[in-house]
Amino acid sequence: MSVTTRRNRFAVAALAAVTAIGGLAACGKDDEPKEAGGKPSKLVVDTFGEFGYDEIVKQYEKDTGIKVELRKTAQLNEYRPKVVRALATGKGAADVTALEEGILNEFKTNPANWADLTPLIADHSKEYLPWKWELGKAADGRLIGLPTDVGSLGVCYRKDLFAAAGLPTERDQVAALWPDWNAFIETGKKYRAATNKGLIDSATTAASAVMVQQGGDLFYDKEDNVIADKSAAVKTAWDTAVAMSDAKISAKSATWSPEWSAGFKQGTFAATFCPSWMLGIVADNSGPENKGKWDLAPVPGGAGNWGGSWLAVPAQSKYPKEAAKLAEYLTNAKSQVEAFKLKGPLPTNLEALKNPEFTGYTNEYFSGAPTGKIFGESVEKIQPLHLGPKHQAIKENAFEPALRSYENGQSPKDKAWEQFLKDAKTQGAF
Amino acid sequence: MSLSATTAPPSPSAPPPTPPRRRSRAITLNRLDLKLSPYLYIAPFFVVFGIFGFYPMLRTAWMSLHDWDLIGDHSFIGFDNYTRLFTDEYFWNATINTFGIFILSTIPQLLLALFLATMLNRTFLRARTLFRMAIFMPNVVSVAAVAIVFGMLFQRDFGLINWMLSLFGVDAVDWDAQKWSSWTAIASMVNWRWTGYNTLILLAGMQAIPKDLYEAAAIDGANQWKQFWRITLPMLTPTFVFVVTLSTIGGLQLFTEPLVFGNGNIIGGDQREFQTLAMYMYELGIENLSSAGYGAAVAWAMFVMIALVSLVNFLLVRRSVK
Numbered sequence: 001m002s003v004t005t006r007r008n009r010f011a012v013a014a015l016a017a018v019t020a021i022g023g024l025a026a027c028g029k030d031d032e033p034k035e036a037g038g039k040p041s042k043l044v045v046d047t048f049g050e051f052g053y054d055e056i057v058k059q060y061e062k063d064t065g066i067k068v069e070l071r072k073t074a075q076l077n078e079y080r081p082k083v084v085r086a087l088a089t090g091k092g093a094a095d096v097t098a099l100e101e102g103i104l105n106e107f108k109t110n111p112a113n114w115a116d117l118t119p120l121i122a123d124h125s126k127e128y129l130p131w132k133w134e135l136g137k138a139a140d141g142r143l144i145g146l147p148t149d150v151g152s153l154g155v156c157y158r159k160d161l162f163a164a165a166g167l168p169t170e171r172d173q174v175a176a177l178w179p180d181w182n183a184f185i186e187t188g189k190k191y192r193a194a195t196n197k198g199l200i201d202s203a204t205t206a207a208s209a210v211m212v213q214q215g216g217d218l219f220y221d222k223e224d225n226v227i228a229d230k231s232a233a234v235k236t237a238w239d240t241a242v243a244m245s246d247a248k249i250s251a252k253s254a255t256w257s258p259e260w261s262a263g264f265k266q267g268t269f270a271a272t273f274c275p276s277w278m279l280g281i282v283a284d285n286s287g288p289e290n291k292g293k294w295d296l297a298p299v300p301g302g303a304g305n306w307g308g309s310w311l312a313v314p315a316q317s318k319y320p321k322e323a324a325k326l327a328e329y330l331t332n333a334k335s336q337v338e339a340f341k342l343k344g345p346l347p348t349n350l351e352a353l354k355n356p357e358f359t360g361y362t363n364e365y366f367s368g369a370p371t372g373k374i375f376g377e378s379v380e381k382i383q384p385l386h387l388g389p390k391h392q393a394i395k396e397n398a399f400e401p402a403l404r405s406y407e408n409g410q411s412p413k414d415k416a417w418e419q420f421l422k423d424a425k426t427q428g429a430f
Numbered sequence: 431m432s433l434s435a436t437t438a439p440p441s442p443s444a445p446p447p448t449p450p451r452r453r454s455r456a457i458t459l460n461r462l463d464l465k466l467s468p469y470l471y472i473a474p475f476f477v478v479f480g481i482f483g484f485y486p487m488l489r490t491a492w493m494s495l496h497d498w499d500l501i502g503d504h505s506f507i508g509f510d511n512y513t514r515l516f517t518d519e520y521f522w523n524a525t526i527n528t529f530g531i532f533i534l535s536t537i538p539q540l541l542l543a544l545f546l547a548t549m550l551n552r553t554f555l556r557a558r559t560l561f562r563m564a565i566f567m568p569n570v571v572s573v574a575a576v577a578i579v580f581g582m583l584f585q586r587d588f589g590l591i592n593w594m595l596s597l598f599g600v601d602a603v604d605w606d607a608q609k610w611s612s613w614t615a616i617a618s619m620v621n622w623r624w625t626g627y628n629t630l631i632l633l634a635g636m637q638a639i640p641k642d643l644y645e646a647a648a649i650d651g652a653n654q655w656k657q658f659w660r661i662t663l664p665m666l667t668p669t670f671v672f673v674v675t676l677s678t679i680g681g682l683q684l685f686t687e688p689l690v691f692g693n694g695n696i697i698g699g700d701q702r703e704f705q706t707l708a709m710y711m712y713e714l715g716i717e718n719l720s721s722a723g724y725g726a727a728v729a730w731a732m733f734v735m736i737a738l739v740s741l742v743n744f745l746l747v748r749r750s751v752k
Contacts, residue, residue: 077694087501110502257693259587268587393718401700408607410701430720
């Protein structure tokens with residue numbers, strides 16, 4: 001083989017190596033459209049589940065000439081790692097990022113990751129549910145999130161199963177069955193006696209409902225110390241759920257488990273606790289064949305809120321001002337009503353809550369229940385909550401497992417409570 | 431390829447056909463080519479491994495020496511994360527779970543694979559290719575799909591397994607509520623997926639054993655069992671070491687199966703009955719943002735454990751077959 005061809009080969013190999021490395025380096029370069037000082041040509045919005053923004057952003061594009069890219073992630077547990085990755089690496093976050101209640105509280109402990117919206121937009125503090133607006137602020141006072149929706153709370157129940165157990169089926173009569181939680185447990189006992197089945201899916205969903213009704217401090221105090229052992233709301237929720245397990249009124253099907261999903265069709269339970277975002281999940285799990293069998297009644301013991309989100313602007317956004325304007329647009333009264341009509345997230349804007357298009361809304365799947373009216377009325381009575389940084393982790397990895405351990409007979413009452421306190425301490429550390 | 435270009439030194443007496451400077455440059459390049467280009471050819475793997483394998487390992491080691499918030503600040507704390515591991519009840523719980531599931535899945539799996547490979551190696555078996563392909567099929571199916579289907583089989587209320595048990599008058603088992611039952615369910619997923627894979631590798635090893643050894647043994651009057659014990663197993667040792675090592679690495683990193691089995695809950699059962707080490711690492715390092723440094727320490731502890739267990743396996747397998 002001649003020297004020249006070999007030299008060529010060396011050159012080719014070297015070239016290949018250089019291109020490979022260069023190619024890798026090129027990946028790191030950002031290809032965002034840049035218009036120094038001017039307005040952006042495109043803004044990116046990250047949401048999970050369904051926020052119902054598809055039509056609203058088209059109007060925004062027409063009004064402003066700025067293109068909007070909606071990036072949707074179906075499940076919250078897939079969405080969170082994406083946001084974490086973008087924050088941890090300082091790259092890839094959307095200009096407007098939707099933050100769910102649990103995520104927001106956790107991210108608030110590092111407020112520097114988010115732009116302070118106060119100087120960027122007009123003052124809207126009086127236009128929203130006051131507690132919801134306050135939750136969008138970090139401890140250092142910076143406004144991180146603009147309110148989108150709340151979960152509120154209701155009881156979804158199966159009319160056909162209620163009828164079979166000799167219980168009333170009309171939503172007013174059903175509401176009269178359970179003015180408080182004791183009456184609810186009595187109803188569950190009647191249901192058990194008539195059918196030998198559980199009335200509700202699990203004691204843990206009931207515990208979640210009771211806890212958010214109490215309002216005030218849950219797992220954390222105002223200074224964000226873990227107070228699981230002293231919190232009145234937590235104790236009430238625990239005791240109520242324990243009373244429910246003792247009365248055997250639940251089907252012991254943990255939320256999201258296969259038993260739970262199948263239970264909607266199989267009718268292993270006749271009722272569950274429904275924030276408004278749960279209605280779609282109940283409908284999906286029950287299938288079209290059960291349309292018109294479900295209905296919605298008020299929850300015993302008063303209003304409460306379970307879930308809901310905010311829109312935030314990551315500090316890494318290149319156009320914080322325009323992004324804040326977009327977030328402002330997406331959360332205004334008109335957009336919130338539009339979004340509700342499209343996908344069902346409950347408004348938090350006071351004006352939107354009074355809009356007849358919202359209050360007059362009925363849900364076909366749920367036997368034409370006036371969901372706008374039922375949820376709308378309860379929204380105004382919601383008690384402000386203080387959820388600490390790791391609220392979600394304590395609830396899902398300490399409180400609920402301990403409660404289920406008791407309900408499934410794996411550990412006695414005292415031991416389960418101690419397990420919860422111990423885990424709450426580690427899960428709640430931040 | 432001829433080496434003459436480099437081995438023949440430029441003769442000083444004879445006048446070179448080309449100017450000396452150009453000639454010597456050509457030789458230098460040529461030498462470089464010989465010395466360097468092999469490294470360039472293997473470079474792609476090492477570059478990719480360096481970026482996606484080695485660098486993350488070093489970075490994880492660095493993180494494990496810090497109190498590290500994934501989206502916030504970090505501060506150096508030395509080996510505190512590692513000392514904390516020794517007293518962490520849930521770390522040891524996860525270790526026990528991992529090894530429990532590992533033993534329940536690896537040992538029956540390898541014995542079964544050995545048996546199947548021996549069967550598939552028999553000459554009298556018809557449609558051997560069909561069987562060999564069929565046995566590998568489970569490995570092609572996505573882990574998540576397998577885990578979801580097995581999760582349904584092992585469901586408490588409407589699961590197939592509980593239904594079959596009920597035919598024999600056995601009460602419904604709440605599979606994810608005890609260690610033994612959840613380990614069994616998860617191990618069965620692993621076994622289903624990997625038995626075929628290991629069978630094929632063992633089969634390949636068996637086919638590499640020279641046939642004349644068996645013929646000679648048969649002439650000497652050794653029966654099938656003796657042949658298997660005296661020829662097949664000893665000759666299979668290198669393959670067996672490979673299979674055991676791979677199973678160890680896979681088994682100790684078990685993640686998807688228990689995660690999906692527990693409905694995606696990272697703590698793996700209400701009392702952490704089946705939380706594996708990989709899940710515990712994920713819980714601390716990724717889910718719980720503020721303890722990323724501690725999660726990194728769990729990752730390194732896992733690495734050391736896998737290295738140790740692989741070594742022990744290697745020594746055991748090598749000795750026992752000798």
